[in-house]
Amino acid sequence: MLSGAVRAGDGAADIRTLAFDGDTLLAADATLMISPDGGRNWEERPTPAPVASLATHPARPGRILAGLARGRVAMSGDGGTTWTTRSDGLASGEVTALAVAAGNPDMIYAAIRGDGLWKSEDAGATWALAMDRPWLDAAELDPLTLASVDLETGMGGIWIYAGTEKGLTRVPDCFCRWQDFQPGDAMDALAAGDAPPAEASLPTDEPVLSLASALTAPSTLYAALPSGVWASQDGGVIWTHKAKGQGRAVAVHPRDENHVAAILDGTLKLSRDGGATWIALAVA
Template identity: 30%
Template sequence: MLQGSDLFAIEDGTLTEIALPATDQGAQPTSMARGADGSIYVAGPGLGVWRYDSAGESWQSLNDTLPDLGVTAMAAHATQPGTLYAYLGKDGMFRSRDGGAKWVRVDSGPPEPVLAFLHSDMPGSMESGWLFAATTRGVSRSMDCFCFWGDAGDLRGTVSAIGYDPAAPENVYAVIEGQLHHSADGGETWISLKTPQSVTALAFSPSQGLVVGTANGSLLARGGADQWTPVHE
């Protein structure tokens, strides 16, 4: 989970901080994704895309075939370990099917700028899943054949974070101005959820379920309808 300028792995209710890749430019990641095989990726403007090697506790750059390092958001395929997506603003959406060795432009992306996005294996796609993009207008959605980008419901505003439940992929979550929103039907309709603090980040942990980062730096796991408990280091 990327919380501000810190990256955490959440396993069995325990937080482990992971040192971020060091670059000459000092660029910081703005996007994080976990691959279908558990691999951790980060991306950001001036940083490009990097993969974490947990065995060697080191980072590998995956930028050799990207047009530049202006990656503002990235996602990993829900079920295909080697398939990654990167959004480079005006350069559009790029996909790699070999773990980042080769990137190919596949789409221009939604009409509005993308701040974050994810890949979901929610049923109903004509290919292998769906892409949900957090944009400056709301949540945009497309099958991963890149057939068409359309609004995911009528949620409006700048979406700063987006996530979904891998065990029930029709459950999608989005953050607008610190407010957490939930869709139980793949983005068709949305409701607001109560949280103790303004939300700045969100992720799903196999052991904790939905975890949010808050404005005061806390990480909280959702235990029930309005119940949130701290995730301990």
């Protein structure tokens, strides 16, 4: 049953992850909450276990991928009504992050806590290790969030972005090396090994908890950090602070890079102008 919104922020405090499935907004923690009308009304859908991460793709409407806090990846093909496990060959452990390749809806990436970055080329039926976890600040770190970004500067046009406890990093789809953010293409970055520009970068002293890439404008990215919501218009080199507050999750509509949802200070907020203004909604 759809439930009416009651108070701004109700039910949002525990939400760990957000996603859009077309016009439908998804929010998950112990269960999955679905809003087909932009956050005004919500329907609860049980999941096999508490959800740590979500992923969707506009080429597969109704298909929801859930990384489970107790391990495994679950998939629903009917908008969250029924679920199957898609974890053959996948390492055990919490699935901290999921992403679907921007140009290939059956290519899925998963980060496993304490392990590495895994990939499936058959919509999650089988999995193989893609590469080790990012090495940042003299330590190997778990990706807390992943995003597939279709940029010409990547190898074959694809980058995999990862948010960690120590900031943001990315790897081209050759899976050759995690790289800092700087202008130019992947080969330039590999050859130069330069540090990213210090000005207008994301903070490196706080975790990047959530990333969202706009499919309609691949160079546009949003990130949720404890300091709020940040946005980049150039593929992650330069960032601007769009909203202050305790950020936890962020998602962007697949057909409108200015339509953004975020959890800020335990409240679900929506923006229709790329983060310039926000309205609070209830999750009831």
